[in-house]
Amino acid sequence: MKQRIVIADDDLTMRSLVSVRLGLAGFDVLSAENGADAMALIWNKQPCAVLLDVRMPGGGLETLEAIRADPATRNLPVMMLTGERDPSTVVSAMGSGANDYMVKPFHPDQLLERVNRLIGAPAQKKEAAAPARPAPSRSVWEL
Numbered sequence: 001m002k003q004r005i006v007i008a009d010d011d012l013t014m015r016s017l018v019s020v021r022l023g024l025a026g027f028d029v030l031s032a033e034n035g036a037d038a039m040a041l042i043w044n045k046q047p048c049a050v051l052l053d054v055r056m057p058g059g060g061l062e063t064l065e066a067i068r069a070d071p072a073t074r075n076l077p078v079m080m081l082t083g084e085r086d087p088s089t090v091v092s093a094m095g096s097g098a099n100d101y102m103v104k105p106f107h108p109d110q111l112l113e114r115v116n117r118l119i120g121a122p123a124q125k126k127e128a129a130a131p132a133r134p135a136p137s138r139s140v141w142e143l
Contacts, residue, residue, distance in 0.1 A: 006030050009031075019031055027115075035063035038063055049076065055084060064078055079102060
């Protein structure tokens, strides 16, 4: 059975990019555009990890606090995946129980590495079907 991850971000493009990258690595990715939808997915689908944007309807920090307040989800690994770089927000998120904090833009392989670390999985090999090619100087995530 595939490991399930919830991504909550109000940016459809970001949700799609994260879903494709993690899906190619073998994860079942469920997406939500706000905190309330994320919590419904978490309660109903029992993911192994959650990725939250700080700035989305329902708020990523508020969603994190709801996850940590519920005994059923208290220990669920959570990564803040956001464009918010303010040090006070990072401190607030980590102080509220985030397990990791990753700032956009990022390289897709870095995301996969951090998600694997978040869930305690061994590093996954790159897809065998992908042709070898030189790495771009900039990630598509930075465009």
